[in-house]
Amino acid sequence: MRHAREGGQENDRPREREPGVGACVEWAPRPTLGPQTMRPAFALILLLLASTALTTLEAGPRTSDVPAPALVNDRLVSTNLPADEILLSLLPPERLLAVSAFATDGRISNVAELARHVPAKARPGSAADVERLVALAPAAVVLFPFARPEARGLLARCSVPVIELPVASSLAAVEESVRSLGTRVGEAAHAQQLVDEMERRLRHVDAERSPGERPSVLYFMRGYTAGRGTLLNEMIERAGARNVAAEAGIEGHARLDAERILAMDPDYILLAPWRADARRRDVGPEQRAAHDRLLARTRAVRGGHVIFVAPRHLMSTSHFVALGVEDIAQQLRRARVAEESAP
Numbered sequence: 001m002r003h004a005r006e007g008g009q010e011n012d013r014p015r016e017r018e019p020g021v022g023a024c025v026e027w028a029p030r031p032t033l034g035p036q037t038m039r040p041a042f043a044l045i046l047l048l049l050a051s052t053a054l055t056t057l058e059a060g061p062r063t064s065d066v067p068a069p070a071l072v073n074d075r076l077v078s079t080n081l082p083a084d085e086i087l088l089s090l091l092p093p094e095r096l097l098a099v100s101a102f103a104t105d106g107r108i109s110n111v112a113e114l115a116r117h118v119p120a121k122a123r124p125g126s127a128a129d130v131e132r133l134v135a136l137a138p139a140a141v142v143l144f145p146f147a148r149p150e151a152r153g154l155l156a157r158c159s160v161p162v163i164e165l166p167v168a169s170s171l172a173a174v175e176e177s178v179r180s181l182g183t184r185v186g187e188a189a190h191a192q193q194l195v196d197e198m199e200r201r202l203r204h205v206d207a208e209r210s211p212g213e214r215p216s217v218l219y220f221m222r223g224y225t226a227g228r229g230t231l232l233n234e235m236i237e238r239a240g241a242r243n244v245a246a247e248a249g250i251e252g253h254a255r256l257d258a259e260r261i262l263a264m265d266p267d268y269i270l271l272a273p274w275r276a277d278a279r280r281r282d283v284g285p286e287q288r289a290a291h292d293r294l295l296a297r298t299r300a301v302r303g304g305h306v307i308f309v310a311p312r313h314l315m316s317t318s319h320f321v322a323l324g325v326e327d328i329a330q331q332l333r334r335a336r337v338a339e340e341s342a343p
Contacts, residue, residue: 070186074139083142085318093117110320201322209240217241218266239328307331
């Protein structure tokens, strides 16, 4: 091998593969930058930045005023549970090359059976994880907006389009996500049917709602609650109850202590017997001891007014969220009937 020549010219060593990038990007060792090579180098950097920006702009349905072409008959990778649930409700499992690691867990997933027919599980964490997804040669990868920049950068360098699925914080946002993703994969009419069914279920909840004073509810999971501006807040209200966290001025998701819980004094405590361990990439049953210490002194717990809703319904941010609203309303009706019939 010859060393780099004077004047900053590149050496003639064979090209080597850049670590952590896999088959998408190859590189040659950097030349020594002299006066004659600095300007081309900056031009190349600007070109690469522009290329990456264009790839990002074209990736998702929300990033450009120009609609992206529908991915009809193309095979996709989903990396999060809401996308799993929407896509597997719209498409046959064969259209998906991978789904999220939670998709086959029936405790938290509404499409567990369908997801078991998808061969791979998507975990876009490390570069190696993303390389495995790229090796599947997907037409596009569905990501959350907060996906790791390293994952986004690698997908861009490998020319893999990204469809960005926002995190829904309202029922209207859920419907928009279903429509948007449905349009992107060439299933706009089918997506509208899912939205129509969701609306039908919500209207049924409205019709079944009892007149009169609405009970107060506190959602609680591992020390946290959900206040204004959250999907759970709208779910509680749509089920015919009042969210005491929102009434107490809590915005978004916030940690609670025992004193604040006692001050809220809800009629009912709403729990989902589920927890997520992102580090272990695992889900499991909620440990009762973790919340008993904080909730034991409340009027709701002392009176047995604790309602449990299936995590796959209560925690869903896809069209299956309507099942969560139905479950909350049904549990509140049952509790009210039991209370009225008690001696």
